[in-house]
Structures are given as structure tokens and as C-alpha cells.
Amino acid sequence: MRIWYQSFVDPAEQGPYFRELEKALATASDQGITFDLKGLSPPDRELSRLTELRCTVQVVRNALLAQEQGYDAFAIGHFQDGGLYEARAAVDIPVLSLGETSMLYACTLGHSIGVVTIHPVFIAMIQEQITRYGLHDRIVGVRAITSSPEQLVRANDDATAFKRFLVQFGEAAQPLIDQGVEIIIPGGGLPAMLLSRKKGYTLGNGIPVLEPIAVLAKMTAVAVQLRRLNGTGPNRVGTFAKASAQAVQEFLKSW
Numbered sequence: 001m002r003i004w005y006q007s008f009v010d011p012a013e014q015g016p017y018f019r020e021l022e023k024a025l026a027t028a029s030d031q032g033i034t035f036d037l038k039g040l041s042p043p044d045r046e047l048s049r050l051t052e053l054r055c056t057v058q059v060v061r062n063a064l065l066a067q068e069q070g071y072d073a074f075a076i077g078h079f080q081d082g083g084l085y086e087a088r089a090a091v092d093i094p095v096l097s098l099g100e101t102s103m104l105y106a107c108t109l110g111h112s113i114g115v116v117t118i119h120p121v122f123i124a125m126i127q128e129q130i131t132r133y134g135l136h137d138r139i140v141g142v143r144a145i146t147s148s149p150e151q152l153v154r155a156n157d158d159a160t161a162f163k164r165f166l167v168q169f170g171e172a173a174q175p176l177i178d179q180g181v182e183i184i185i186p187g188g189g190l191p192a193m194l195l196s197r198k199k200g201y202t203l204g205n206g207i208p209v210l211e212p213i214a215v216l217a218k219m220t221a222v223a224v225q226l227r228r229l230n231g232t233g234p235n236r237v238g239t240f241a242k243a244s245a246q247a248v249q250e251f252l253k254s255w
Helices: 015-028 048-068 082-090 098-106 121-132 149-154 159-180 189-195 210-231 247-254
Strands: 002-006 036-040 071-075 095-097 111-116 138-143 182-189
Touching: 002 048, 002 111, 002 210, 015 036, 015 121, 015 149, 015 189, 015 210, 048 071, 048 082, 048 247, 071 082, 071 210, 082 095, 095 098, 095 210, 095 247, 098 111, 098 182, 111 121, 111 159, 121 138, 138 159, 149 159, 149 189, 159 182, 182 189, 189 210
Parallel strands: 002 036, 002 071, 071 095, 111 138, 111 182
Antiparallel strands: none
16 A cells, blocks of 8 residues: 655755654554655745645645555645645545544544644634534634744754743643643644654643644555445545546646
């Protein structure tokens, strides 16, 4: 099984994170499963809706390329899920993403859930995702630290920066804990990767912190296995109605 894992970072520009992500995916791989980690250049570093749109277009193009090259699935390693619905409607292979998969899996671990993202600009975007996924009653709050991709990448190798991040993350999560959440989700690949080094990490009086990257890796493999077993796939007459060949060609020519 070959899975294309689409990160929103540049391996040349954000090497420490890319290196650690490769290790994490290798650890999450069962026998016979390979994750091919791909990046974007330029990466998602400007923290704006316009940048999200640019990356979304690249993601959909890469999903089409992954299917053409014979990959069994396409995993979007970006919490804002850029291109998820569009890619899912464009290809036949399973398409999963960090945000949706993490939120849905967290619902199996606790009733009330909180998200801590890397910057306030993402709060509104994540709240829009929560509405789209119908999870308002389960994901009860979104908080943010104030950081940047560059600072979080540096924390992969800099012990002081990593400790600073842990303090910031805990402080941002505290209002959610006070609100009674039972699970905390790191809202981004960069914080998720940093926190994954602390296995079984909890906050407060034992509030579990989810490992989104491991969840996405495992659930993408399961999606492939279910498709092989019984043909399980998305509904093609509703939300994920399949794009026509003409629509795909027009998209590729326009972008």
C-alpha cells in the first residue's frame, strides 16, 4: 500500500519538521504500508486565507497526480483541510485530512473537545470546519497560541524553544480545561509533531492530548483496507458527487 502524504511545508526550507514527520510516518506504518511525504513550495507560511487558497489548488492537483501515479490513498497533513472536499470529489482513491480525521476520531475518546491552534488567524477557519462537520455540540472551544511556522520548526531542534512552546500550549489549553473539555487536539501539523514526542501526553488532571498525525496515518490506511474489502467509498450523488473528466481538464488548464 502506497499513501501520498501531502504536507504544507517545504522540505528545503523547513527541514527539521520534515525530517521528524518522515520518522513519525515510518513509525505509524504497518508492514506493507509506505508513506511518501511530499511538500509544497512555497510552503504555507503567510497564515492567510489567500495562502490557504493557493495551497488548496496545489493539493487538488497533487491528489489527481497521486491517483495517476497509482497511489492507494491521499492524506492531507494540514489541519485546515485545504482541498479536502474538492480532492475527494475529483479522485477515486480515499482522501483524508488532518483536521476532519482528528476531530471525528476525538469524538470516540471524549464527549467535549477543545482545539489549540498555532495562531489566532486560524480560530475562525477551524470554527468554520466545526460547523461544516456538524460538531458544534462536541468541539466546544478553539484557542490559539501566537507563534509562526518558523518558530515551531525551530522547536524541533531547540530545547529552549520546545519548552517555550509547551508552556504556551498549556496556557492556551487551560481555559478549555476549565470549561470541562475531555480531549485536546493540537490544531496543526507543526504543534502535533512537537507534541507527539511526549507519548501519552496529558494536561490538567489527565486530559489526553491527541496525536493527529498518527491518527491520520492509521485512518488513511484503514480507508484503503475498507475500500479493498467491500468497496466502501464516498457518496457520489451528494456532497462528493464525482467531477466529470471535462471538469477535471478545465480545472487543470485554469490553474
